[in-house]
């Protein structure tokens with residue numbers, strides 16, 4: 001009996017939290033009430049509250065956009081978990097979206113339970129099916145850490161000629177600076193510039209082939225919200241049993257230069273997931289994709305898009321390693337296809353392009369500006385020194401990739417109409433207008 005009481009007390013300490021002193025804040029709090037539900041169950045779901053300066057800084061619809069993104073993040077996480085009354089199905093680890101964002105099957109086995117648990121726990125925290133424990137997330141738009149400011153106006157680069165910096169779309173803290181112990185998400189201007197989930201699906205599906213196949217064309221506010229939630233210990237059930245979900249950096253050799261990028265955006269996340277890694281703990285690619293928020297967010301987004309477009313995976317851009325082809329005989333388009341080459345120990349992105357134009361907007365140039373400000377457990381940048389071989393992937397995936405490559409029009413062969421710009425702009429969109 002004593003043991004039972006002690007256990008119950010432990011549970012209470014872990015799972016209950018009194019309302020923060022500033023709840024409900026100066027604006028109406030919000031929590032998810034599934035459509036069709038007459039009234040919310042008592043104590044179900046996590047409250048958003050506060051919304052400090054949101055409408056003031058970003059217009060009257062700002063709070064509504066945040067609440068909608070939260071609801072839609074729940075829709076995405078339900079889809080990825082195939083939730084039935086709170087029970088998450090296992091992921092099909094051999095489907096193309098999982099292979100592209102969560103790594104080759106043999107290289108993520110040890111981390112699968114944690115990846116699955118992060119998805120399931122996040123869905124549960126947004127709208128709690130299982131436990132009547134109340135949680136709160138403080139929402140702000142007043143930028144308490146001064147991370148939203150546009151650069152380089154306020155923070156010019158230290159060396160003249162350095163590329164300018166982009167502010168994040170949002171950032172997350174496990175403990176709000178003014179409400180200690182309460183998790184916080186602050187939204188910046190870029191978040192509000194994104195489409196809603198529904199509009200992004202409509203927009204992406206309306207584009208001409210192959211642009212409707214570019215996952216980045218479906219970027220939206222709900223995915224940003226989900227990305228931020230993954231950083232919170234509350235949502236990801238971190239640091240134990242699930243290691244914290246961070247924003248990693250990767251080093252990629254581009255021709256002869258080593259460049260450092262944040263692992264944001266579909267292209268960079270795919271490069272990370274295709275990395276060969278090694279071993280079963282640190283060094284296996286599963287260890288890193290579980291710790292990189294955008295890998296999880298893009299996998300989830302891909303699954304959601306597929307639930308709306310007839311189960312077609314938006315597979316672009318894809319990453320390709322091929323036998324030495326020097327010089328490249330077609331102009332590469334990282335928005336659709338990038339070719340990496342291995343020459344002895346030298347592993348690099350093979351391109352004849354001058355990348356400076358699209359790199360000028362790279363979040364990847366800002367290694368000091370991640371949006372996750374919680375403690376990190378991983379040292380990065382990670383040096384991408386080789387891809388997992390084709391033999392690490394299922395045969396039908398390898399033939400699918402060959403078919404994608406064959407089907408792709410030559411990048412020089414047409415305009416990028418309908419996708420918001422020319423090739424260079426498209427590359428930037430795919431990679432980097434995504435400082436989450």
Ligand SMILES: [Zn+2]
Pocket residue numbers: 227228231246247293370371372436
């Ligand atoms: Zn992040």
